[in-house]
Amino acid sequence: MSEKNYLTTDFTLRSWFLTTDHKRIAILYFASLIFFFFVGGAAATAIRIELATPQADLVSSDVYNRLFTMHGIIMVWFFLIPSIPNTLGNFIVPLMIGARDLAFPRLNLMSWYVFMLGGCVTLFAILAGGIDTGWTFYTPFSTLYSNSYVIVAAAGVFIAGFSSILTGLNFIVTIHRLRAPGLTWYRLPLFLWSLYATSVILVLATPVLAITLLLMATERFFGVGIFDPRIGGDPLLFQHLFWFYSHPAVYIMILPGMGVINELVSCFSRKEVFGYKFVAWCSLAIAAVGFLVWGHHMFVSGQSLVASLVFSFMSFIVAVPSAIKVFNWTATLHKGSIHFDAPMLYALAFIGLFTIGGLTGLFLACLAYDVHATDTYFVVAHFHYIMVGGMVTAYFGGLHYWWPKITGRLYSEYWARTAAVLIFFGFNLTFFPQIILGAEGMPRRYHVYPPEFQVWNVLSSGGAAILAVAYLMPLFYLGYSAFFGKRAPANPWDAPGLEWQTSSPPPEFNFETQPVVTREPYQYNERFEAEPQNA
Amino acid sequence: MPESSAVAPQYASIPHRDHTAELGMWVFIATEVLLFGGLILAYLVYRHAFPQGFAAGSRHTEIVIGTANTAVLLTSSFLVAWAVEIFSPATSKIVTWLLVGAACLGLVFIALKALEYSGEYDEHLVPGINFQFAGPKANGVQLFFIFYFIATAIHALHMLIGIGLLITLAIICRRASTKRHHTALHSAALYWHFVDVVWIFLFALIYLPGRSTS
Amino acid sequence: MTEWRPPIALVGAWLALLALLALTVALAYLPLGAGNGVVALTIGTIKAGLVAAIFMELRHRGGLTLIFAGAGLFWLGILLWLGSMDFLTRT
Amino acid sequence: MWRQWIPFWQPGLSTHSGDVDLLFAGLLIVSALVIGLLFFLLTLFCTRYRAGNQTDRDHRVKKSWHWEVSWTAASFVCFLGLFIWGASVYFQIYRTPADEHDVFVVAKQWMWKTQHPGGQSEIDALHIPIKRPVRLVMASQDVIHSFFIPALRLKHDVVPGRYQDLEIEVDKPGHYHLFCAEYCGTDHSGMIGEVVAMEPSDFSNWLTQQAPSSPLASEGSQLFRELGCSGCHGNGSAVRAPPLEGVYGKPVPLSDGTTVIADDKYIRDSILMPRSQVVASYQPVMPSFEGKISEDQLLRLVAYIKSLAGHQS
Structure with a gap:
């Protein structure tokens, strides 16, 4: 290519590690997240192998407890929360709003370094001997009884939290201040609405996690503290503070996924998203109401019945905007012109899996059933349907969709579709049996279990093997395409978004001339012929 | 990189940059509110559970130091607000002195705080290190002092960061004060006022309860 | 050469803050029972409001800044309200 | 029904x-x-409106608000x-369960210890009669555990520092799983046991066959003397302390003007934090037993004080 793009402006290491270019920072994040995804995935694999038999045969209980804790901590804080916002969001947000960078580029770089510092501290905790508290760090186990590296791990998460806050802050200000002329709020792509909502949660919930972990670590360090039942402290207060962050964090993880799905569904059915304004406001509604429901993690903990009642009601309320979104995506397909490219396959898989995840969520929001189902595999299956079936699937969809823009190359459509289908089946085989296990009463975090649960566990482990292979596939075909793929045109999907108006990959400051927006988003030209991509 | 222009490439103009920076600062303050919010919830819950213990704990704090510190901090905030208000290249000298004054008041606050801590250490009121409190309210008092030390320590940390910011800005104003530093000063001032507001509430929660009874 | 003088609003706010401080300390010694806590927090809120409106210049700011400043407080309210609800309604 | x-x-x-x-x-x-509805619509739209399929795409639904x-x-x-x-x-x-057949449950890493009022204690097992509500009074010695009987669809966390009541009732004899559902450390998955529901006659047989041990209340009475409680609360003692006879289940006026019901929780709190809720017109002179007494011993004392009020346990 004659024109220089952001990848070819400079090749030194320094130009990467001191860059303030949001696109390069997105790539830095992307590389780090792949690493953490496979660390967390390795733990998951070990867990599933161990659970294939009811006895303890692969690892001891202590190792097992460290495995699921590491899986949780790595996956939640070092993969799911930063996944879409920090890679796709970082890359796409300025492009989508027609800006030359985020509002605070140096803060953006700093956020990556803070993230990596947090990641290294956490990895150190794991390598030094691990943590066995579960990702929830419940007191008093974490403060008084656990003999593992709790403070180090909490410090890692604490540090990574600041990275989240900085990213959220950057997105909020960027979306407010750096929109191209003519790009009003109702002309924003829905991906940006959902990232905005995500950022609100990041900024307002993460500090509560920080203070909670700080209180927990102080208590552990000094042997006495605010949650200590020996001096009249209440362990439930820890749970309240923890879930004030961690429940909204669930929406941090799923909202960006929903945002991506809007883009994919509308692009590949060549139609504007049905009920644009409803979907946009639903993102904000989820972000706001998502703060009112945290107590549904505590229906059997001994919190007051009145509190349970309020939290259960709110949990049903927060399900309404999610339901609205699913209906709107479906309605978007109506009278569209649907193309089944790989990103669309991921989007359809998302809708199905997310719906199952959401419906199992209703079971758990329902007070009396939650008494039975909480702390069983029902919960495990539920949140994996949302987090993995929803978020990771959406992430893959978005990654394929914007891959030509990010790398300037086209991937192999054949392999991409195969991987999408394989992920869908592997996922369901892994997690549907867990719904049944939960309904039958198998508690979570069990290293050994009564033999009558074995059938479903074996199925789940078998599915996990398929899923592991399916998740490895993109590493190869996307990796291959990044270097040897066919060159991508500026707009391979014939999409109207601003990010497609600049070359692929974009130049260093995104746009040669300041773009001006004159129309609503998603004005698709119906007769789009997909590029022949089977390179 | 084609730097060296007056504003970074993502901004259209200087006012655009300044407004963006200010908005960023407000978002940051919202974050900070929730950081202290977690502590305040813990305080409210335990004050509800141990009203007597919290009153007793509060009576063991030094209200003279607390009140003096509040006055010091309010005055320092006033000086900073004054500096922001009159900031211009022409007044850089006064601004510098105002900022130095505010930072010095901040240091006075820290010194008084240290004095108070050492007094509490001598009275064996530091939970986890040497807490000794006989009597029925011991649990409540201990919980109160755990809150007290964590909240004031985090606040003091914020103070130290703020003092650093003020001194940096004072140096900048002394050396080369230009219009563009107004934004930096304004952001630092917002932060300093916020730390002040936090203290106003901590003062009401820590020093005032239980004074009317004994 | 008047440009270095502080605006009257700033001086007024500063004096008012110091006066409120004296008032709140004095009132803390009046036996009002549960009223003491309410008084202390009310005066605290007024003081914080003065700092925000005058020192932080919120009175000159537009809706967006006000929303951002209020968002933190609003969510703080959620945290305190729902967080203490459990403890206030336990049996 | x-x-x-x-x-x-x-x-x-x-x-x-x-x-x-x-x-x-x-x-x-x-x-x-x-x-069903969603998958039907998805399939329908995906087949009918796939690209290249000649079909009617006119008259799209534009106005969306009434659908929404x-x-x-x-x-x-x-x-x-x-x-x-x-x-x-x-x-x-x-x-909140009424006063029924009480069983005490103490959870500790990593076992369930259950105790019947007659003093019969079990590890990782709980025998109960069928068709009769049983009230469990649960306490944890260390971390949070969760008492979970999947067959009964029933679960409750056992949080250290407080008592937790739970009512269970089984209508059919049998053996049912008892799990710890809240992660509690290394041997969490080993903290399992069984609930054995029996016909009432079998149950009373079972009770009598257990290793003879004194009823909880009498063990509590012994503790009451050993720990020195009787020195003040006993009859004719020099120190003025509230008498405990008949106090259980009754309202107690407190020195701050409020009243509480003297239930298990109040008795437990009074032993551990004696000066937080002082009985009206008494001096707060009782020392705290925090850290000097285990949950097992506490339960015995509670049972003893209950027995003073004429309760069966």
């Missing part, structure tokens, strides 16, 4: 578990309808119904 008339419906092991099962069925039906309002309202009403249903069953399950 009308439920007997539902075809193929198995009544649960207890009234409550039957209610939960019914709720589960209701949730399943709602979910199946939603999933209708499915918003539909989901809301449906959710509201489920909420009310779930909440009403929840309140049934967790209603």
